[in-house]
Amino acid sequence: MRNFRTATLGATMLALLLGACTSGGSGSSASTAASEPPASTAPSVESSAEASAGPSIASTLVLGGPPECPERPFCLVGLEKTYGLKFKEFTPLDAGGPLTVQALTGGQIQVGLLFTSDPAIAVNGFVLLQDDKQLQLADNLIPVVRKEVAVANPLVADTLNAVMAKLSQAELTELNKAVTIDLTPTADAAKAWLTKVAIPATGGGSGSLTVGSTNFYEQEILGEIFAQALEANGFTVERKFQLGNREIVFPALESGEIDILAEYAATALEFVNGGAGQASTDPAATSAAFVTALEPKGLVALEYAEATDQNGFVVTKATADQYGLVTIGDLAKPAS
Amino acid sequence: MELIGEVAAWFGDPTNWAGTPGIPNRMFEHVWLSGLAVLVGTAVALPLGLAIGHTGRGAFLAVTVANLGRALPSYSLLLIFFTFFGIGFATAFPALLALTIPPILTSTHIGVKEVDRDMVEAGRGMGMTEVQLLRRVELPMALPVIIAGIRTAAVQVVATATLAALVGGGGLGRFIVDGFALQRDDRLVGGAILVAALALATERLFTVLERRLISAGLRAVVATKPLSVGPFAKSGSPIAP
The missing domain is CATH 3.10.105.10 (Dipeptide-binding Protein; Domain 3)
Incomplete structure (x- = not known):
């Protein structure tokens, strides 16, 4: 009985260790492989539409947002479909909370999803990118x-x-x-x-x-x-x-x-x-x-205000200045 | 019951094995983060524990640090470090490091302290220096207890590294946190299974390590009479004859 137990556990461990070890190599190579092709193929798709050459600004930036963002139409899905954006990577964080703010100020992400009237935007001097192709529902x-x-x-x-x-x-x-x-x-x-x-x-x-x-x-x-x-x-x-x-x-x-x-x-x-x-x-x-x-x-x-409280994509002032970003659409422009 | 099928399908889906969000990379991140925490934790706590055990000085410090470390909840540490270090690895690593030091420090200090004083005196009588005593007598004899302490730390760290995902880190906890956010049970349970399996694997790895590292002479002693020293002796697995 004990031998059996030892054998099963040993086998499980070996399998997992092997998995973990091989993943060490293939994991990192897989991740670079996965981030490379979009960087080279996505802009070519965009370039036909935007008549631009080279990789887009978005493809050099990391997007951060709530973990459900990659599957939501008002988040990554909408950014891809409406704006034709492919980001370098997506980092799962929180729904317009402290993680996203910290990641933006710490430089781990360059574009973050916050609410458009989030006081953190004013506190940190973030730049709210205009939703020029009207992806978000009008929560004015x-x-x-x-x-x-x-x-x-x-x-x-x-x-x-x-x-x-x-x-x-x-x-x-x-x-x-x-x-x-x-x-x-x-x-x-x-x-x-x-x-x-x-x-x-x-x-x-x-x-x-x-x-x-x-x-x-x-x-x-x-x-x-x-x-x-x-x-x-x-x-x-x-x-x-x-x-x-x-x-x-x-x-x-x-x-x-x-x-x-x-x-x-x-x-x-x-x-x-x-x-x-x-x-x-x-x-x-x-x-x-x-x-x-x-x-x-x-x-x-009555009459609606210009001000909204809806999903908003923000960048730091430095990022906005570096790439000349005003609207979300600007992210589709070539990086250089 | 259909959940089992969903989870199996999740494991079978090749897209879940590719790229940064894939299982191999998350497993690698988890092992890397946990491994580094245990390695650094050992590098800090082992020499300290050996010194305290050998000299008998600073035992109060060791006990205090250990108790303090065990009383601090990892989740609150994560949130405290988050305000200083931001998201991800930089926050998760110190929180996990704090988790590794108490068990390793305690087991090392007690393991060395509990080595039969007659043995140490015999060594001293043979003209061994203090360093030789530590390396050739105390360390080999305390090793089962020390490894048991490192194993406790490692298994705890592997389990707790799951929380790194809550502060925007990677690792297997991503599947659980994202599974909750997306209300996707397949991902959630799949991630939980992976964490549990990795913890079991860690436990087994240290059992094997223990068998390899313990000196042959001691093995016979342990086999006939399990060491009953220190708080971790119980969790030391039986050594196969």
């Missing part, structure tokens, strides 16, 4: 208001639209940084921003409104900005922040418990329509569909 910030309120007080929509018109991507990221990294109280950060962008306070509003928010800090910051902008115009505003998730906040809107909410066009549309797949990469079309979907609920969506 958009105010949702109870129709009753919007009709009764046109000034509400005017005020919120004026705010959204000023909300650029960089402004939103800076606001997130101020609150989550610099620990500025939300009310102070909102006040400072409103002063800075100088939303005209027309006055003339009256009556009381309730601004709500989910537990997400970004939506709460936006809620506070809405509240202060409305107060500046003469409304009395009650704040009901950190109510929970969409499953709680939307019924609260419908029942009139809250009147105003900052939302994300694509994600909120798919929440309201039960995942019907109407959201697209076009913010105008997505928000129009959102307005239609909100109609039976007695709600209305």
Whole structure:
């Protein structure tokens, strides 16, 4: 019995050791072999489309993102199909978290997947590459208001639209940084921003409104900005922040418990329509569909902001300068 | 039960054996990371343990370091080192190194300390220098216990190196972490099987090593009367007659 056990274990060990040893050699050669052909073949495929010669910038860079990225349409699959990009390698990290940030600053990866309004972008001076071929669903910030309120007080929509018109991507990221990294109280950060962008306070509003928010800090910051902008115009505003998730906040809107909410066009549309797949990469079309979907609920969506919170590919300032990168499409250009 | 088929299919898929994310390369990364940690750990803890065991000085230090090292969870070490060293190998390596030192230091120090003092005195009577005593008497006699300590360290390291994937490192843990992220059970279980098999293989490797390295004279003693010294004597496998 013991002999048998020894023999089986010994055989297992030998097999594994042999596997491990041979893999030592073949593993490294296999990895170079695997990274070599895409580097030489991929650009030739791109060059026919982009009329460029030599290996692309992407083929010299390592992409980092969540482990599921290689199989997701809004990540590596989309980068390959929509942009024709082949990276040198993919490093599995986390979903827009500290690993990706560290890997970018440490130089282990050159392109990382973060959320477009991640405060880490502002903290580390990363460059968010523009999604010039519109790979990502349009998760632009958009105010949702109870129709009753919007009709009764046109000034509400005017005020919120004026705010959204000023909300650029960089402004939103800076606001997130101020609150989550610099620990500025939300009310102070909102006040400072409103002063800075100088939303005209027309006055003339009256009556009381309730601004709500989910537990997400970004939506709460936006809620506070809405509240202060409305107060500046003469409304009395009650704040009901950190109510929970969409499953709680939307019924609260419908029942009139809250009147105003900052939302994300694509994600909120798919929440309201039960995942019907109407959201697209076009913010105008997505928000129009959102307005239609909100109609039976007695709600209305106002104008969307330039600022989004969606998948974003970022590079360090140094990488952006070295290759002259502004858009994701720039990664397909020849490396030299 | 269909999971067994899925896992078998995963192992059979040639794409899982190619390139950086393939099984051979991940196995290599795992063995390389673990092997280096055990090697460096031995290089640090073995001389220290020998010195402490031989002179009897610094035993308190050895025990403290060992207890401290064992109390520290590897996962928290990983996360602490992560803030200093960033992702991957640079973080995983020191965390694993910290895991290897306590068992090797303890087993070496106790193994040497527990060598029959009459033997040491006999050697001294024969005019052996302290270094000769250590090399020719104490080290050979303590070797079963020392190797058992290194084996404990190695098996622990192979098992724990799986966590390297959590800080963006390679190794077999990639299959488990990625399997969770993708909700792919074949990859997850396949990775778990590979880690378990590698740990068993490591265990066996040290059994063979032990059989080879222990002096012939001692082998007879061990065979008739297993050494009952030190905390690791129990895990020392029976030496085949």
